[in-house]
Amino acid sequence: MLRALDDLEGHTVVLEFTTYSLSPYDSDEDAIGPQSKLSATARAMTAAQVSTVRDCLRFIAVDAKDAVSRRPFIAAALDGVWRPIEGLPLSGRP
Numbered sequence: 001m002l003r004a005l006d007d008l009e010g011h012t013v014v015l016e017f018t019t020y021s022l023s024p025y026d027s028d029e030d031a032i033g034p035q036s037k038l039s040a041t042a043r044a045m046t047a048a049q050v051s052t053v054r055d056c057l058r059f060i061a062v063d064a065k066d067a068v069s070r071r072p073f074i075a076a077a078l079d080g081v082w083r084p085i086e087g088l089p090l091s092g093r094p
Contacts, residue, residue, distance in 0.1 A: 001056045008064045019060055022053060023073035024080055038081050047085035054082050 004018035024038060042050060061067050061074045 001053070005056070005059070008060070011066060015060065015064060019057070019070050019073060022057060022082070023077040036081075038077075042081050042083075050082055050085050054078060054084065057082065 001018055001022075004012070004015045006012070007015070022038075024036070042053075045053070057074045057077055061071050064070065
């Protein structure tokens with residue numbers, strides 16, 4: 001995830017692959033449902049790790065040069081997969 005943030009001004013393959021690897025591949029329920037690989041990965045993470053993924057995706061959605069094309073994927077990821085874990089704020093930041 002850190003390498004993806006190296007160059008938010010250009011079109012980088014690392015940023016693209018990172019975004020899509022953390023996002024559902026389509027709107028099909030199986031892609032974001034509880035049995036999907038992405039959901040299983042999220043469940044295996046700690047609350048702090050999920051919060052970090054959420055923060056990274058939100059940062060990309062706001063600050064990447066071509067963020068508009070990624071926002072639908074990121075929104076689906078935040079709403080369907082990387083939901084906050086109860087007891088932890090939405091962001092690790094104060």
